[in-house]
Amino acid sequence: METLQRNWYPIASSSDLPFRHTFHGQLLGREFAVWRADDGYVNVWENRCLHRGVRLSIGINDGAELKCQYHGWRYANRTAGCTYIPAHPADAPARTICNRTYPAVEQYGLIWSGESPDGEPPQIAEFDSGVPFALRPIPVNAPADLVASKLGEYTFQPSARIDGDGATVQSEIGPAGCISLMSAEDDVASRVLFFVQPVDSNRSVIRGVLCECPEPPDEHAVLMHHNQRVSALRDLIEAEAVKLPTPEPMQPVIHRVSEELASMPQQTLSGRTAPLRVQVSRKWDAADGIAGIELTAVNGQLPTFQPGAHIDVHMPNGLVRQYSLTNGPGETQSYTIGVKLEPDSRGGSQCMHEDVRQGDVLAISEPRNNFPLRRDAIETLFVAGGIGITPLLSMARALGHSNLPHELHYFAQSGQHMAFPDVLASLDEALVPHLGLDPQATGKQLDKLLGGYEPAMHLYVCGPGPMLEATRRIAAEHGWPDESVHFEYFKNTNEIDDSSSFEIDLARSVMTLQVPAGKTILEVLRDSGVDVPSSCEQGACGTCMTTVLEGEPDHQDVYLNESEKSSGDCIMTCVSRAKSDRLVLDI
Amino acid sequence: MIKLYDYELSGNCYKLRLFMNILDVEYEPVAIDFYPGKEHKSEWFLKINPLGQLPVLNDDGFVLRDAQAILVYLASKFDRSGKWYPTDQPELLGAINQWMAFSDGITSTSSAARLHDGLFYDFDIEACRAGAHRLFRILDEHLWFEEKQGNSWLCSADHPTIADIACFPYVILSEEGGISRQDYPAIRRWTDRVKRIPGFMVMSGVFPAGPAFKQQNQEMSA
Numbered sequence: 001m002e003t004l005q006r007n008w009y010p011i012a013s014s015s016d017l018p019f020r021h022t023f024h025g026q027l028l029g030r031e032f033a034v035w036r037a038d039d040g041y042v043n044v045w046e047n048r049c050l051h052r053g054v055r056l057s058i059g060i061n062d063g064a065e066l067k068c069q070y071h072g073w074r075y076a077n078r079t080a081g082c083t084y085i086p087a088h089p090a091d092a093p094a095r096t097i098c099n100r101t102y103p104a105v106e107q108y109g110l111i112w113s114g115e116s117p118d119g120e121p122p123q124i125a126e127f128d129s130g131v132p133f134a135l136r137p138i139p140v141n142a143p144a145d146l147v148a149s150k151l152g153e154y155t156f157q158p159s160a161r162i163d164g165d166g167a168t169v170q171s172e173i174g175p176a177g178c179i180s181l182m183s184a185e186d187d188v189a190s191r192v193l194f195f196v197q198p199v200d201s202n203r204s205v206i207r208g209v210l211c212e213c214p215e216p217p218d219e220h221a222v223l224m225h226h227n228q229r230v231s232a233l234r235d236l237i238e239a240e241a242v243k244l245p246t247p248e249p250m251q252p253v254i255h256r257v258s259e260e261l262a263s264m265p266q267q268t269l270s271g272r273t274a275p276l277r278v279q280v281s282r283k284w285d286a287a288d289g290i291a292g293i294e295l296t297a298v299n300g301q302l303p304t305f306q307p308g309a310h311i312d313v314h315m316p317n318g319l320v321r322q323y324s325l326t327n328g329p330g331e332t333q334s335y336t337i338g339v340k341l342e343p344d345s346r347g348g349s350q351c352m353h354e355d356v357r358q359g360d361v362l363a364i365s366e367p368r369n370n371f372p373l374r375r376d377a378i379e380t381l382f383v384a385g386g387i388g389i390t391p392l393l394s395m396a397r398a399l400g401h402s403n404l405p406h407e408l409h410y411f412a413q414s415g416q417h418m419a420f421p422d423v424l425a426s427l428d429e430a431l432v433p434h435l436g437l438d439p440q441a442t443g444k445q446l447d448k449l450l451g452g453y454e455p456a457m458h459l460y461v462c463g464p465g466p467m468l469e470a471t472r473r474i475a476a477e478h479g480w481p482d483e484s485v486h487f488e489y490f491k492n493t494n495e496i497d498d499s500s501s502f503e504i505d506l507a508r509s510v511m512t513l514q515v516p517a518g519k520t521i522l523e524v525l526r527d528s529g530v531d532v533p534s535s536c537e538q539g540a541c542g543t544c545m546t547t548v549l550e551g552e553p554d555h556q557d558v559y560l561n562e563s564e565k566s567s568g569d570c571i572m573t574c575v576s577r578a579k580s581d582r583l584v585l586d587i
Numbered sequence: 588m589i590k591l592y593d594y595e596l597s598g599n600c601y602k603l604r605l606f607m608n609i610l611d612v613e614y615e616p617v618a619i620d621f622y623p624g625k626e627h628k629s630e631w632f633l634k635i636n637p638l639g640q641l642p643v644l645n646d647d648g649f650v651l652r653d654a655q656a657i658l659v660y661l662a663s664k665f666d667r668s669g670k671w672y673p674t675d676q677p678e679l680l681g682a683i684n685q686w687m688a689f690s691d692g693i694t695s696t697s698s699a700a701r702l703h704d705g706l707f708y709d710f711d712i713e714a715c716r717a718g719a720h721r722l723f724r725i726l727d728e729h730l731w732f733e734e735k736q737g738n739s740w741l742c743s744a745d746h747p748t749i750a751d752i753a754c755f756p757y758v759i760l761s762e763e764g765g766i767s768r769q770d771y772p773a774i775r776r777w778t779d780r781v782k783r784i785p786g787f788m789v790m791s792g793v794f795p796a797g798p799a800f801k802q803q804n805q806e807m808s809a
Binding site for chain 1: 728731732734735736768769770772775776779794795796797798799
């Protein structure tokens with residue numbers, strides 16, 4: 001069994017994976033859900049949803065994600081990471097919710113996979129000279145070794161003499177343990193290779209491939225010929241198999257979620273880790289003053305992202321900046337960010353524009369989503385100002401792909417300033433540009449757009465601070481409740497007042513610490529060896545949010561909305577402080 | 588108004604609900620307590636159908652039994668496209684009737700297995716399942732070769748017919764009788780296509796397919 005698990009086997013024909021279909025496969029007892037995404041990538045996954053174990057092979061292939069039929073959990077192309085849980089529409093699923101994937105290689109008209117196969121799938125010299133032609137696969141209720149031994153007795157006519165009956169057939173064991181048969185009559189010959197897929201201990205699939213595609217008018221007759229002959233052989237094999245004792249079904253190990261994934265993540269000594277190495281695979285002008293940068297993994301697969309997610313980019317000059325991913329659903333082969341050159345750059349955007357070149361390797365964090373997108377709104381409005389388009393682009397692409405109602409209002413200086421024009425073009429009528437408006441005209445336009453609030457509508461805003469403030473104010477005037485208005489600031493332009501000093505009690509760590517004037521809670525925590533995650537460290541991104549159990553926070557961030565701030569039960573430890581003498585934190 | 592003597596969990600009743608939904612025909616369902624009440628064997632119902640079977644259709648006094656016969660009646664009366672049961676195409680019509688007879692075989696095997704497992708009928712379950720697998724092998728082979736010739740449906744036409752509607756329910760419900768369709772990939776692809784027919788509706792145990800508009804557009808432009 002263990003040696004079999006190291007082999008590559010064909011588990012499906014290429015034609016078994018048509019547009020938006022999910023194939024039900026099995027190898028050595030283990031079931032697979034096999035599906036081709038719209039970008040052509042073939043996914044071979046464990047056939048069970050991580051939630052309730054329902055077969056994913058009855059799920060919906062939407063071309064970018066596979067959706068479980070039971071509770072609608074969505075898993076992304078390539079990564080198999082969960083991107084959305086309908087029962088928790090306001091939350092970003094943990095990155096660790098990721099299904100088990102198996103290797104997939106498409107060659108010779110077949111999909112090859114394995115439990116944990118060595119190296120690459122076999123290269124078959126017999127297929128090099130012609131165009132391999134996959135026959136109809138035939139399932140057999142018999143063990144694979146019995147099937148393989150009987151295939152040596154297979155007889156058939158060469159493709160060019162399909163109506164004859166005088167061919168002589170020679171069989172031998174071919175490459176990768178296949179059964180290679182050569183049929184010859186007069187001066188014509190054909191070779192067919194049979195691979196036996198061990199589905200389970202007593203079930204197999206015979207997958208035949210002709211080394212040479214028949215001439216077009218004969219294709220059908222050749223397929224029928226082999227189908228009839230292999231089916232007849234199948235009946236003989238099955239008649240023999242029922243006389244043998246039925247072997248016990250194979251018991252594939254359903255891997256438990258690893259300790260590391262099931263438990264809380266390890267805390268790190270620096271809040272801002274950059275575990276991923278990516279290469280700048282493409283850099284281009286995405287608009288006037290905006291660089292488009294595509295990042296591809298140096299090794300392996302990039303982790304799953306969700307619409308609204310951002311990454312920390314660690315730059316050659318030592319600075320760390322956050323950039324939103326613009327990718328559409330299932331676009332998991334690279335991350336694409338947009339970087340605007342800021343005239344008053346403190347070195348971040350300048351470095352990305354001037355120093356970073358195609359081919360450079362950068363360190364980045366895993367994607368983090370503090371700006372999650374709900375998919376249960378009756379209508380979603382996106383309001384983007386300038387480079388604030390980036391997270392909203394990813395969101396609009398996700399809703400557009402699922403045909404969910406939305407509009408993307410893009411406020412920009414001019415058409416030349418609109419980023420990623422090719423992607424924008426794909427949004428069709430969902431995109432509404434508002435070009436060259438001054439602040440007053442922008443306000444008027446927003447007033448018009450936000451007029452028709454109804455319950456279960458949601459608004460997502462990203463853009464420069466003043467525009468964000470205006471949008472939030474106008475939305476509130478039109479009756480949008482705080483929980484329906486979602487926003488993300490680029491940076492916190494508030495003047496931070498760090499003159500207070502107070503005490504923090506860490507409820508879980510059982511520690512009491514003093515926060516003096518001039519130091520942040522985050523710094524005090526780290527100085528004492530208590531680590532918390534962080535990203536922007538200026539009160540904009542929401543990564544360091546911590547629960548407050550007692551005391552009155554002095555909020556100085558731009559991440560929380562007014563109701564969250566007034567509830568007083570959470571705090572951004574990177575900038576916010578205490579109005580009371582003491583804060584009890586859930587750390 | 589058409590009356591359909593109906594049982595929610597019956598695949599043969601479902602095929603009529605499905606087809607009337609596709610044709611946009613209004614009807615009034617009359618719920619029969621098939622299980623556990625055995626109302627279809629009651630005295631009053633035997634007067635309507637002496638065979639004691641569902642479904643039965645009553646169209647303004649015209650009473651018709653047998654799901655396949657009712658499909659023929661509905662198509663002939665209400666299908667303005669003339670494609671679901673094209674009486675002017677002898678070969679196609681013959682093929683449709685061949686596969687409708689085949690659907691009765693699916694009922695007597697796959698549906699019987701489901702009645703055994705779900706509603707405790709006293710049937711030889713192994714014989715039911717073996718019979719269904721024998722038919723599914725034939726169906727899968729047929730559909731695989733139809734696909735190779737560019738046909739998506741049971742009968743060689745560029746559109747579905749009532750043969751597809753007749754065979755679909757007890758194929759898609761087979762797993763409720765312990766009959767896996769894993770070995771029949773061409774059947775699985777065909778059930779996806781049936782689920783994408785405009786007007787398709789589900790019943791308990793039948794899940795919808797996702798949209799595949801792009802492919803349809805590509806096929807139309809090809």
